[in-house]
Amino acid sequence: MGFTQLFSRQITIARVYGIPIRIDYRWFAIVALSVWLIASNLQSHDLQLGNVLLPPLPAATAWILGFITTVGLFLSVFGHELAHALMARAEGIEIEEIVLHPFGGLARLRMEPQSPGAELRIAMAGPAASFLFALLAFGGARIAATGNYVGTVVVFFLIAAGNLLLALFNLFPGYPLDGGRVLRAILWRRNGNIKDATRMAGFCGILIGGVLILFGVYIMVAPNWRPTQPYFMGGWSIVVGLFLLDAAWKVVKSAQQAELVSVSDVMSTPMALDPNLTVTKLVDEVLPMHRHTSFPVAVDGKLHGILSLAALKALPREQWPKTAIKSVMHPIRPNFFVRSSTTLESATEMMKQNGVGSVAVIDNQGILVGFLQSGRIKRVSKSTTR
Ligand SMILES: [Zn+2]
Secondary structure, three states, X not given: OOHHHHHHOEEEEEEEOOEEEEEEOHHHHHHHHHHHHHHHHHHHOOEEEOOEEEOOOOHHHHHHHHHHHHHHHHHHHHHHHHHHHHHHHHOOOOEXXXXXXXXXXXXXXXXXXXXXXXXXXXHHHHHHHHHHHHHHHHHHHHHHHHOOOHHHHHHHHHHHHHHHHHHHHHOOOOOOOHHHHHHHHHHHHHHOOHHHHHHHHXXXXXXXXXHHHHHHHHHXXXXXXXXXXXXXXXXXXXXXXXHHHHHHHHHHHXXXXXXXXXXXXXXXXXXXXXXXXXXXXXXXXXXXXXXOOEEEEEEOOEEEEEEEHHHHOOOOHHHHHHOEHHHOOEEOOXXXXXXXXXXXXXXXHHHHHOOOOEEEEEOOOOEEXXXXXXXXXXXXXXXXXX
């Protein structure tokens, strides 16, 4: 294993709500840096927090507070990502993993949100959680200040400031930041085209990354205005800018290259079954004509469930005449249907995990308009010019 491989290898540190939480080795360096930065500042400077004056602290106290604050900040980043993940789950999207990387975190979803509204809610959940944590920590700092627990005030204050920064930075409107996802959702809703929306929001991400890099260089070299730690602040801004620039660049490139085939391009006309049809009739009359492995079950175009032939195997033959398919079908679940504008990629992912190997396609009124079965997707001719 090479040096870079070792440092990019991820380790699972916990599972929360069944979601694996992963970090890589660079993360330890950032934690150490954070503890050191906080501890060394608390040792060397007076700190004025509102009406509380904190004189330079003894080394041991400073290191302990640095450590506690860092743990608090780490939990804050984690809470931010968990908020995204739980909102995604509420929208019917399973979560692959939460990765905590040196510049924050990432909740990796199994598939893209199905609608601009879902995208917006998932994107906003993170910053909303961070604002809430900031508010709670400010409250904690105020309460601690009345009792003059200066160490506690410092910890709460730094955690509050960290959360506020996390929320505000993430609201920058450049994809893949949360604000960029919000922008993508708005553009997607307005134009109905997820690909153009992704490209535009990604372009804003490139722009913001570039501005952060220039800003970092500026505060390192500017003669008139310099913050207290110009090289550290500037370096940080450059690193975060590069990181965002790289991520946004990849998004724009893949949005340009990937032929985002939508479900409507490849779906077939649905062969919907009536829920009261008996299994005998299905086997005798429908199957000889339609050799599918699963069928949508619907009444007047409204989806009730999906029947997969695999489910019939357990049913003894003598019960076929008196068994209606509604009692053997899988009743409708959120991952049984998609809209026709959904990308084929998302629909394929859904078919893999929903247990029936197919998805129904519905229109805006919820009416069944198509059906997709894995392994039976029409080939689409991909245009190469664009
Ligand atoms: Zn976020």
